[in-house]
Amino acid sequence: MSLFDSTQISLEAAMRGSSLRQTLLASNLANVNTPGYQRKDVDFHAALREAQQTGQSLETLSFSPTTDTSRTVRADGSGVDADQESAALAENALEYEALVQVAGARTNILQTAMGVR
Amino acid sequence: MGLFDAIDVAGTGLSAERLRMDVTAGNLANAQTTQGANGQPYRRREVVLQEAQADGQSFGAMLDTAVAGGSSSSPANGVQVAGIVEDQTPPRRVYDPGHPDADAQGYVSLPNVNPVTEMVDLISASRSYEANVTSMQTAKTLFSKTLELLR
Numbered sequence: 001m002s003l004f005d006s007t008q009i010s011l012e013a014a015m016r017g018s019s020l021r022q023t024l025l026a027s028n029l030a031n032v033n034t035p036g037y038q039r040k041d042v043d044f045h046a047a048l049r050e051a052q053q054t055g056q057s058l059e060t061l062s063f064s065p066t067t068d069t070s071r072t073v074r075a076d077g078s079g080v081d082a083d084q085e086s087a088a089l090a091e092n093a094l095e096y097e098a099l100v101q102v103a104g105a106r107t108n109i110l111q112t113a114m115g116v117r
Numbered sequence: 118m119g120l121f122d123a124i125d126v127a128g129t130g131l132s133a134e135r136l137r138m139d140v141t142a143g144n145l146a147n148a149q150t151t152q153g154a155n156g157q158p159y160r161r162r163e164v165v166l167q168e169a170q171a172d173g174q175s176f177g178a179m180l181d182t183a184v185a186g187g188s189s190s191s192p193a194n195g196v197q198v199a200g201i202v203e204d205q206t207p208p209r210r211v212y213d214p215g216h217p218d219a220d221a222q223g224y225v226s227l228p229n230v231n232p233v234t235e236m237v238d239l240i241s242a243s244r245s246y247e248a249n250v251t252s253m254q255t256a257k258t259l260f261s262k263t264l265e266l267l268r
Contacts, residue, residue: 015263020192022259023122026252027193030130032245033137034166034196042192065192082248093255100262107266 003110006058010048011103013058017044018096020063025089028080035076039068039085120263121177122191123256129169129195130249136198137164137242141235148230151218159228161204161235169194204229 024040031037042065051061073081140162150159171178171194178191206229214223 019120019123019259022120022256023126023193026123026126026130026249026256027195029245029248029252030126030133030195031166031168032130032248033134033241034168037168040193082245086248086251089252089255093259096259097262100259100266104266 008103008106009058010052011099011106013048013051013061014044015096015099015103016061017042017048017063018092018099020044020065021092022089022096024065025085025092028085029082029089032078032080032082032085034080035078037078037080039071039079040065041068041088042066120256120260122193124253124260126193126195127249127253127256129197131246131253133164133166133196133198134242134246134249138239138246140164140201141239141242144228144230145232145235145239148228148232148235150228151216151225153228158208158226159230160208161206161228161230162201163204164201165199166196167199169197 021042021044024042028037028039028041042063044063047061047063048058050056051058068079071079073079144161147153147159153159171191181191208226208229210224211227212223213219213225216225219225
């Protein structure tokens with residue numbers, strides 16, 4: 001039996017996915033005035049769910065960003081809506097924070113069991 | 118490399134928007150300049166942005182490549198300035214025979230700078246700058262929350 005259970009490893013994988021998403025959303029926001037820019041995003045929930053269902057190892061799971069070519073919201077061909085990106089950024093930040101809190105609480109439990117504190 | 122990427126990306130956005138504000142300020146300052154660098158009236162300048170491409174020269178990029186044993190590309194590199202171009206619309210012609218730069222008919226060619234356009238550009242750049250500041254602050258907060266896991 002390993003020290004960390006599958007939930008802990010899932011949390012770690014989700015944190016990786018969420019931090020990648022944070023970078024992509026930051027990139028969308030930085031390119032809000034770039035003509036013809038197509039927004040990038042990553043659906044790490046779907047990748048995680050699929051890996052869990054197929055029994056794929058979560059430790060080596062990597063997430064691949066997608067480019068949304070379908071929408072154009074501005075006359076210069078840009079696909080970035082600054083308001084939507086800001087909302088997604090705030091949402092993703094909260095999600096990341098929640099993941100960190102839960103992962104931290106779980107390691108604290110382990111530490112207590114080990115008699116560290 | 119993780120959340121540092123998000124901070125770097127927001128940083129590229131900050132410098133791009135800052136340059137837009139600088140160029141807009143230059144346009145407003147030169148709104149009445151009838152003698153530019155080439156003796157012609159000043160022409161309005163505009164910043165053209167493009168998506169930044171990875172140069173692979175940063176320490177983080179080189180480390181990632183070495184660790185991956187092959188090529189490793191960052192998922193996003195932010196924005197970069199493609200160039201500053203001059204607006205080729207014709208200059209404004211104003212009848213002012215007393216002006217030293219008036220032509221034989223008494224018309225002066227003034228820069229093709231419209232203060233309203235410039236103010237709108239300035240607001241757009243300033244708002245985008247703020248959005249990038251927020252995104253950088255968020256990444257910073259998330260990073261310090263992650264560091265708290267070690268306590």
